[in-house]
Amino acid sequence: xxxxxxxxxxxxxxxxxxxxxxxxxxxxxxxxxxxxxxxxxxxxxxxxxxxxxxxxxxxxxxxxxxxxxxxxxxxxxxxxxxxxxxxxxxxxxxxxxxxxxxxxxxxxxxxxxxxxxxxxxxxxxxxxxxxxxxxxxxxxxxxxxxxxxxxxxxxxxxxxxxxxxxxxxxxxxxxxxxxxxxxxxxxxxxxxxxxxxxxxxxxxxxxxxxxxxxxxxxxxxxxxxxxxxxxxxxxxxxxxxxxxxxxxxxxxxxxxxxxxxxxxxxxxxxxxxxxxxxxxxxxxxxxxxxxxxxxxxxxxxxxxxxxxxxxxxxxxxxxxxxxxxxxxxx
Numbered sequence: 001x002x003x004x005x006x007x008x009x010x011x012x013x014x015x016x017x018x019x020x021x022x023x024x025x026x027x028x029x030x031x032x033x034x035x036x037x038x039x040x041x042x043x044x045x046x047x048x049x050x051x052x053x054x055x056x057x058x059x060x061x062x063x064x065x066x067x068x069x070x071x072x073x074x075x076x077x078x079x080x081x082x083x084x085x086x087x088x089x090x091x092x093x094x095x096x097x098x099x100x101x102x103x104x105x106x107x108x109x110x111x112x113x114x115x116x117x118x119x120x121x122x123x124x125x126x127x128x129x130x131x132x133x134x135x136x137x138x139x140x141x142x143x144x145x146x147x148x149x150x151x152x153x154x155x156x157x158x159x160x161x162x163x164x165x166x167x168x169x170x171x172x173x174x175x176x177x178x179x180x181x182x183x184x185x186x187x188x189x190x191x192x193x194x195x196x197x198x199x200x201x202x203x204x205x206x207x208x209x210x211x212x213x214x215x216x217x218x219x220x221x222x223x224x225x226x227x228x229x230x231x232x233x234x235x236x237x238x239x240x241x242x243x244x245x246x247x248x249x250x251x252x253x254x255x256x257x258x259x260x261x262x263x264x265x266x267x268x269x270x271x272x273x274x275x276x277x278x279x280x281x282x283x284x285x286x287x288x289x290x291x292x293x294x295x296x297x298x299x300x301x302x303x304x305x306x307x308x309x310x311x312x313x314x315x316x317x318x319x320x321x322x323x324x325x326x327x328x329x330x
């Protein structure tokens with residue numbers, strides 16, 4: 001009879017995903033020798049190599065290793081469900097939850113939400129990952145994460161979206177820009193100005209749709225996948241940008257002042273919310289997280305009213321109903 005532990009399977013999956021014992025050790029917070037020993041023991045028990053050792057390129061899964069890692073993930077998920085079921089029976093919220101978040105607002109929203117949630121439910125093992133919009137959907141489909149904080153740019157039919165807050169678009173400009181004292185800015189006024197585009201999947205199409213709807217081709221001078229880089233480029237005079245999320249202190253990462261002017265017109269706001277498989281909230285931990293996130297938004301995210309600070313005075317809590325959306329017309 002083959003004997004192995006869940007811990008050994010956890011280490012096996014960590015190495016398979018990382019391709020490196022050192023990186024995997026950091027992720028699961030154990031020593032590299034402990035992981036090496038666990039892998040060797042599994043290979044002995046299974047009677048086959050799980051990895052090909054490449055001196056300069058780390059470890060890669062063998063064909064058998066890939067098949068077994070898929071099953072190992074399934075075993076670990078079932079063990080997590082067992083813990084969750086025990087919590088459900090006892091009325092306790094305990095066990096693991098994997099939460100994904102879009103890169104554009106992970107730094108502003110997720111750490112605070114995580115802290116408040118785990119303060120209330122200290123027996124939950126909370127893990128987080130950050131992705132662009134396409135990666136986020138793939139991670140949900142592969143069951144690498146349980147639930148995701150995302151925008152409603154595109155919600156595939158096999159996933160559900162629970163809106164939390166509406167976030168209208170605004171123009172991001174330096175504090176000394178000629179338009180900085182305006183109450184709002186028309187899209188037409190940006191026609192000939194250089195634009196710094198946040199060039200992420202789906203997000204870029206959303207921002208550019210404001211111009212396409214009016215038959216305008218924006219003057220894109222810079223592109224970046226990093227919202228912090230976009231803010232710094234804008235603050236240093238390389239152009240304006242459009243966003244739905246603002247830093248809490250109104251400054252770029254290099255300390256320069258920014259202004260956030262509402263974009264005029266009847267424009268589609270983004271909705272920030274929870275994206276998940278249709279039946280994900282049947283687990284006690286995920287259901288508790290969904291309920292907590294909804295109340296967290298209603299209460300202003302945190303003392304001080306973070307939603308209005310990060311998304312401007314026009315932001316408002318969204319109707320908390322499950323929704324499916326389609327991409328904006330282009």
